[in-house]
Amino acid sequence: MGRINILDASWLAVESEETSMHVGNLQILSLPPNASKTYLRDEIQRLKTAFDVVKPWNQKLAYPSFLGKLLAPTWVEDKDIDLDYHVRHSALPKPGGERELGILVSRLHSNHVDFKRPLWEFHIIEGLENNRYAIYTKMHHSLIDGISGVRLLQRILSTDPNEREMLAPWSVGPKKKPKGVATGHTPTIQDVFYHAIDAIKEQANNTPQLVSALSRLVLSGIKGRDELAAPFVGPQSVLNMRVKAQRRIATQQYSLDRLKKLAKDADASLNDIVLYLSGSALRRFLLERDCLPQQALTAGIPVNIRPADDDGTGTAISFMISSLATNVADPIKRLETIKESTHIAKEHLQSLPRNTLNQYTMLMMSPYILQLLTGLGGRMRPAFNVTISNVPGPKETLYYNGAKLEAMYPISLIAHGGALNITCLSYGESLNFGYTGCRDTLPSMQNLAVYSGEALEELDALISKKAKTGKAKTRKAKK
């Protein structure tokens, strides 16, 4: 892997005692038919003694020199990885339901990874009712994002329920690269300089487009000149103070087909529906606490900028910003406002050439990164009020050594000035929401999940009614 890219380096830079920058994945599996009593213990033993450990699982950080430390660390291979440390076995207290699992995973997600070792942990959790168990995997965001995570997962798991003797997750290599493609190398000090020079050269070549896109963002923020939601224009809210180290997680599952049908009927994108459900739940949640800002909350939405054929690691995301229309009481008008806002944000992002997206992202996010580095995060206007991320996951049912993957939920990160992250990840027929929040800011965060379910019922009913009224009017007009 060697040189670390600027986006990945940013996640490392803003890591702090209160803001760990790892992400996670919670999977629920059913035990294979006829699993022995020692199935999980045996499985863990097998995983801990895996012979090969490949990227990204064997990568640890190194600071090649004093100068390297100033610029960025590099990735080196840990040739003596201690799997007994990384692979953990836990059990749930009775009755071993979703509640007990949520409490345990909230605690596991609150702990930092060890920065002297490869930046991941793998937990097998037994004692989940109805013959099931769970896997919680944690990895630093500098090594993985939602899209690379899904691609990795698809290589590890199988669509064949009868496949056995499967490799440990950390032994599954990337797909073979075509000949002639450069692979990672041991980093040298020159790499650090070349990295900086490349970045400056690339930036100079693309300056006109970048300046134009950033000016539009800045002007829309200052003058409210167009409907493009800009960073640092969202209102202050209880979600945008400083956060503490402990996390709380909540989950929610919906039928993907139901949401897609609703999106079609409402002439919206699936992502608009995700934003609508999250914004509507937040509106109700904050209204009940008498702290809904008058101005609409904004969402920071990670956008995948990874090429379709890339199965590498690290981060390849940009951000767009959309209004959540939390100041609009009428549900249909709220959805229309969100649709308009995401339409403009997408068109803005698409106006940029692909090779400028990393620089654009860094320039857009750097004031926030600076806030975080200088301790001002959560003490000034937030970059956006809440992060809402939508990750397309595997469509097929997946298995590991005969154990069926029943469900999986994304668990993400938060930072000062943004106490809540909502990420959804599809799997098969379902869209699975993971809420990650600051434990102290959001004591009743599960309500957000409940309210988003109720917002869905309400919108479903309104859109069906609208469709029926429309049809009735057409029939009448025909007569």
Ligand SMILES: CCCCC/C=C\C/C=C\CCCCCCCC(=O)SCCNC(=O)CCNC(=O)[C@H](O)C(C)(C)COP(=O)(O)OP(=O)(O)OC[C@H]1O[C@@H](n2cnc3c(N)ncnc32)[C@H](O)[C@@H]1OP(=O)(O)O
């Ligand atoms: C046992 C071994 C264990 C090992 C575990 C190893 C690794 C862990 C595994 C997984 C890790 C997950 C960890 C989660 C970490 C979270 C951290 C992050 O969040 S990083 C940021 C990630 N986010 C992204 O990269 C964003 C990606 N999304 C996009 O870019 C989106 O496209 C969008 C910009 C948000 C929205 O785009 P658009 O407006 O164009 O979307 P539409 O709604 O119009 O959709 C277009 C098209 O796609 C379909 N769609 C949309 N969303 C989904 C979805 N979630 N699932 C399925 N399909 C989806 C939609 O229906 C449209 O389709 P069609 O055109 O056919 O109608």
Ligand SMILES: CCCCCCCCCCCCCCCCO
């Ligand atoms: C890709 C740019 C890197 C930005 C670096 C750190 C800023 C921290 C912001 C945290 C809020 C965003 C969380 C998004 C998580 C999903 O990717």
